[in-house]
Amino acid sequence: xxxxxxxxxxRWFGNVVAVNDVTMTIGPGVxxxxxxxxxxxxxxxxxxxxxxxxxxxxxxxxxxxxxxxESAYRHIGVVPEREAMYDFLTGREFVVANAELHxxxxxxxxxxLATVEMEYAQDRKIATYSKGMRQRVKMASALVHEPSVxxxxxxxxxxxxRQRMQLMDLLRRMGADGRTVLFSSxxxxxxxxxxxxxxxxxxxxxAASGDFRRIRRLMTDRPHRYxxxxxxxxxxxxxxxxDPSTAGITVDTTEGALHIQAVDFGRFTALLxxxxxxxxxxxxxxxxxxxxxxxxxxxxxxx
Amino acid sequence: MYHPTVARLTYRALLGRRRAxxxxxxxxxxxxxxxxxxxxxxxxxxxxxxxxGGFALATMVPLIGVIAGTGAIGPEIDDGSIVYLLAKPVxxxxxxxxxxxxxxxxxxxxxxxxTFLAGLILNGNGQQIAISxxxxxxxxxxxxxxxxxxxxxxxxHAVVIGLVYALVWEALFGTLIEGARTLxxxxxxxxxxxxxxxxxxMIASDVGLPVAVxxxxxxTVAATWYAGQKLRTLAPAGEE
Numbered sequence: 331x332x333x334x335x336x337x338x339x340x341r342w343f344g345n346v347v348a349v350n351d352v353t354m355t356i357g358p359g360v361x362x363x364x365x366x367x368x369x370x371x372x373x374x375x376x377x378x379x380x381x382x383x384x385x386x387x388x389x390x391x392x393x394x395x396x397x398x399x400e401s402a403y404r405h406i407g408v409v410p411e412r413e414a415m416y417d418f419l420t421g422r423e424f425v426v427a428n429a430e431l432h433x434x435x436x437x438x439x440x441x442x443l444a445t446v447e448m449e450y451a452q453d454r455k456i457a458t459y460s461k462g463m464r465q466r467v468k469m470a471s472a473l474v475h476e477p478s479v480x481x482x483x484x485x486x487x488x489x490x491x492r493q494r495m496q497l498m499d500l501l502r503r504m505g506a507d508g509r510t511v512l513f514s515s516x517x518x519x520x521x522x523x524x525x526x527x528x529x530x531x532x533x534x535x536x537a538a539s540g541d542f543r544r545i546r547r548l549m550t551d552r553p554h555r556y557x558x559x560x561x562x563x564x565x566x567x568x569x570x571x572x573d574p575s576t577a578g579i580t581v582d583t584t585e586g587a588l589h590i591q592a593v594d595f596g597r598f599t600a601l602l603x604x605x606x607x608x609x610x611x612x613x614x615x616x617x618x619x620x621x622x623x624x625x626x627x628x629x630x631x632x633x
Numbered sequence: 634m635y636h637p638t639v640a641r642l643t644y645r646a647l648l649g650r651r652r653a654x655x656x657x658x659x660x661x662x663x664x665x666x667x668x669x670x671x672x673x674x675x676x677x678x679x680x681x682x683x684x685x686g687g688f689a690l691a692t693m694v695p696l697i698g699v700i701a702g703t704g705a706i707g708p709e710i711d712d713g714s715i716v717y718l719l720a721k722p723v724x725x726x727x728x729x730x731x732x733x734x735x736x737x738x739x740x741x742x743x744x745x746x747x748t749f750l751a752g753l754i755l756n757g758n759g760q761q762i763a764i765s766x767x768x769x770x771x772x773x774x775x776x777x778x779x780x781x782x783x784x785x786x787x788x789x790h791a792v793v794i795g796l797v798y799a800l801v802w803e804a805l806f807g808t809l810i811e812g813a814r815t816l817x818x819x820x821x822x823x824x825x826x827x828x829x830x831x832x833x834x835m836i837a838s839d840v841g842l843p844v845a846v847x848x849x850x851x852x853t854v855a856a857t858w859y860a861g862q863k864l865r866t867l868a869p870a871g872e873e
Contacts, residue, residue, distance in 0.1 A: 376868075376869055379720065380720075381716065381719065381720075381867075381868065381869045382868055382869070383866070398865060398866075400721070400722050400723060400724060400725070401722050402722075403720050403721050403722045404722050406720070407720075408716065408720040410713065410716050410869075412712070412713040412714075412716075414712035414713045414714040415714050415717065416642065416646070416714055416717070418645060418646065418649045419642075419645070427638050427641070427642055427717075428717060428721075430637075430638040431636070431638050431639070431717075431718065431721040431723055432721060432722065433722075471717060
């Protein structure tokens with residue numbers, strides 16, 4: 331059982347702040363690190379993996395700093411996002427080399443290859459592997475020494491659904507075994523399916539933390555903005571504002587549209603067509619104007 | 634300070650790449666030149682010294698050194714696969730020393746061996762020319778490997794910088810400009826060769842032996858130490 335402690339960690343590159351005063355504790359079980367692209371997830375994982383030093387703050391594994399501490403890798407397994415991995419070797423040679431670097435042997439490599447179900451292709455050159463096969467061999471290389479902490483950077487990127495399921499099963503088993511498994515993703519559904527605990531990071535800041543129900547609620551309960559065009563904008567606006575699901579409406583005469591801010595997402599989406607029919611108003615356009623993941627995340631940061 | 638697995642990976646990476654063709658091409662060219670010169674001119678000590686000094690030591694050894702030295706680590710850093718070495722309980726200086734050992738071995742095999750063979754072809758080691766230049770190539774292999782391994786650790790343009798150094802500084806300035814010669818691996822190794830040939834007038838260096846040996850050792854040790862330090866704080870490729 332191992333715990334990663336990130337304590338008031340910031341990391342900047344020149345003038346750019348990639349990670350901004352983040353504090354979190356990653357314990358046993360599967361944790362998802364969720365955030366849009368460029369949010370600082372990789373920087374954070376690289377600090378947990380000992381590849382980057384925090385500009386301020388500390389990253390420790392069971393109280394021991396990871397930076398400049400090679401012995402930490404006895405307990406940490408790293409699955410990098412990048413594809414490059416000694417393509418001129420066969421899968422078996424690659425995993426055996428990784429085992430030897432841990433002071434282990436071919437037996438441990440074979441066991442790791444069996445865990446990821448790659449024995450059938452272990453004697454082929456890595457250069458011939460598909461993305462999913464590469465990912466599994468990377469997993470095997472990170473598992474040879476049975477680490478108590480497993481760090482995976484965007485492990486599901488480019489995987490097909492079947493490979494995704496297999497990897498999710500594997501990570502679930504690791505988590506159930508009491509290992510500390512942390513993976514990053516920019517896709518909520520992925521994180522929701524796998525992680526019992528979620529850490530959300532946006533624009534380098536720690537935006538939310540908790541189980542997926544809490545995060546999901548935070549994401550759907552936020553105010554939604556819609557752009558609506560209809561046959562009678564003013565009449566529609568008047569009818570909608572009477573209901574508590576709507577917090578504000580702007581009549582944009584130059585655009586010929588309504589900008590509506592809804593506070594109760596479920597209620598508003600049911601109300602809008604009913605109101606329109608009741609007043610014989612034709613709805614021409616109904617489009618959410620802030621549905622991008624980035625805006626969802628930035629709401630979480632502000633919350 | 635030496636990890637056999639790191640060494641194995643480095644050998645396979647070095648000799649498996651297309652770049653490795655140059656490792657065979659240059660020595661092949663040297664042997665061809667040696668054979669042609671011998672065939673047209675017969676054995677001549679001065680010509681043998683000119684060919685070994687002008688092509689083997691001034692051009693071929695540094696080029697082989699660039700390929701082996703930068704190739705031992707540069708590509709792994711560029712494509713990010715170095716993380717599989719770094720994420721292990723292996724001391725970073727051990728990784729550097731192992732890779733340096735491999736680079737030196739490869740440079741020696743592909744430069745000193747053909748130099749010796751070419752010397753034999755040219756004048757059958759008359760006046761100790763073949764053996765002296767072989768010693769120079771061996772000594773230069775160590776210094777070049779450590780310099781270019783460091784270069785491969787700190788710069789993504791290591792090959793270009795290495796080529797410029799090898800061709801412009803060593804081959805051109807090193808032979809033309811007085812001051813540059815003092816700071817030239819080629820001249821340092823020539824100083825060793827001069828001593829090895831028994832100062833018979835066939836091989837001459839602008840640098841005295843004590844200075845040459847001191848600089849050779851200093852450059853090799855400093856470059857290796859610094860490369861180990863750089864590797865300890867190497868940021869992953871593609872980091873923002």
